[in-house]
Structure formats: C-alpha cells, structure tokens
Amino acid sequence: MKFNWQDLPKPFFALAPMEGGTDTVFRQVVNLCGRPDVAFTEFTNCEGLLSKGREEVGKRLIYSQKEKPLIAQIWGIRPQSFFEVSKLLVEMGFDGIDINMGCPERNVVANGCCAGLIENPDLAKEIIKATREGAADLPVSVKTRIGLKDIQTEKWIGFLLNQNLDALTIHFRTQKEMSLVPAHWEEAENVVKLRDEISKKTVLIGNGDVESKAQGEELAQKYALDGIMIGRGVFHNPYVFNESVSYGSQTKEERTALLQRHLDLFEQTWKEVHPISERGYGKSYPPLKRFFKIYISGFEGAAELREKLMLTENIEEAKTILSKS
C-alpha cells in the first residue's frame, strides 16, 4: 500500500536520520525495542550513488522489509542527480524521499549543499522540483533548520512551504548553532501558523532534544505539530519509542542481550547482502564499536566490560567476551 504522511497517527513519532548511527542494523534493533511510526535512512550523497563506487555508497540504503515505512534521505547539489537518484529510490521500494537541507557541517555548507541551500532558495526550489519529477508518486519531504546564521523562520520555512512538500521536518536550531544550544521550540508556533496559511497539506514534524515520547507528545500538543522526530534520544534509550519499558531499570543481562542481538543482526545482514570477504563482512567491524556505549552502560562493571570490548578486532572476539561476562 502506498505510504501517505497524512495517514500516520497524530502525533506520530519518527526515528531521525543519523549518519553512522541509524543503519539497517540499528534500525532493526530499535524496532525490536519499540517501533517508531516511520524511520529515515542515513543521508546518502546523490553523486556517490551515481558514481563507480555506488555499491559501497549503496550500503547506506540497504533495509529489511520489516522496517517499513522507511524514507530515504539524500543530499547533493545537482538537480539532475536528484532526479536520477529519485528514480533509483522508487525502484528500491522506499516509501518516500527526503532531501537534506539541514546538515551543518562546514565543508558541505561551504559547497552549497545541505544547510548551505538555506542561502540559495532558487537552487533549493530546482532540487525539490527535480526530486519530485524522479519520485513519480512517492511523497517528497525536506528536513531543515530554522536558518543559517540567524533565525529566519518566516523567510526560509515560508519559502519551503510554498514548494508543495508532503512533509517538512524542522530541527529548531540554526546551522551556526550546530547542536550547541537548546532547540528553539518556541519557533514551532510560527511554523504551524505559516503552514496553516500557506500549505495545509504539508505534514509538520518537530525535532530537537526530545528524549521521551511523553515529552514529544507534550510538545506536539502544545504547538499542534503532526509529528515528532527523535534522534540522539535513541542512543540514550533504544526503547524510547516504547513507553512501557524503562531502560534505566534494565539489568546487565537485558542490556548485554541487546548488544548480542545487534551483533547477530550485523552478521546476518552483511553476510546475506555482501558475502564474507577477506576483510570480514560486507561492512567493516571498527565502526560497530561506537554502539557499545548504548548497551554497555548503567550497570556495575559496565566501564570495565566496555573497555574489553573496545579492544576486540572482530565479532567473534566480542561474542566471546560477552559470553564470559
């Protein structure tokens, strides 16, 4: 069945796109803990997907059917590339396409990409148009911030709301603020007012510093937002979308079992998708270590166990240490 942003419950909860974090394996772990209503892939570069190295880049877009609805997030600079990549994403079976206009990293912004588009609405408009043409009847959305150096909600968000978007996620900070100040949720009032005036059909998602569903529900209700996106909160609590579990009170056994699950899914996923190569699995092992902190914390002896795990060089070593812990 075709995904439609309007059909989600109100308020709905979305798992944020997070580079190096929300790959298919971690998204599946999160789903086991408590499902978000919709999730996003890590941001993926359009030129990379059209280059010779597309197979490596494409690993960011691997997913399991159980994760749906799943939105592919892309970034880049050439409208023609957005058009071609959108056609690929349709073939790959995604439920929607999201354009990154919010990543604040200096190098991408200096090249005019991501949050750099806030200063270049003409190009942003062309990119949205090209994506829509390639996306056929898939919904097209944008994720952005409230300005580049200063808060420019009316100008920038007002402009985006004139682009006939199906959904718009707003991280309530400027590019300059990175993630260094609390999110300006008070801007949500203005955003919703603009949406009601300009584009009633555009679903609005608020994002920034939400650590629980209860907090998200309160914010959605206060500002009449359609949905709430949670990012880093899921690293602090993988059960964040499941109100009936208190991660804080989970035992060592429960937490290590979740890491075990993550390791198993990593093996399964990369063995199936990219058969074992001489360098291990279809994806290398070291970046997996950044997930250890999520599970191996909050119990006696966690720091020592984590230290041992950080010294491992492959999954088998990690599993052996876990089994002896």
Ligand SMILES: Cc1cc2nc3c(=O)[nH]c(=O)nc-3n(C[C@H](O)[C@H](O)[C@H](O)COP(=O)(O)O)c2cc1C
């Ligand atoms: C490690 C990390 C990677 C991120 N990668 C992306 C990304 O690929 N695309 C994107 O739109 N935002 C990305 N973000 C921003 C988040 O999606 C989100 O907007 C931000 O973290 C604020 O929400 P939060 O306070 O709930 O974490 C990333 C954030 C973090 C911490």
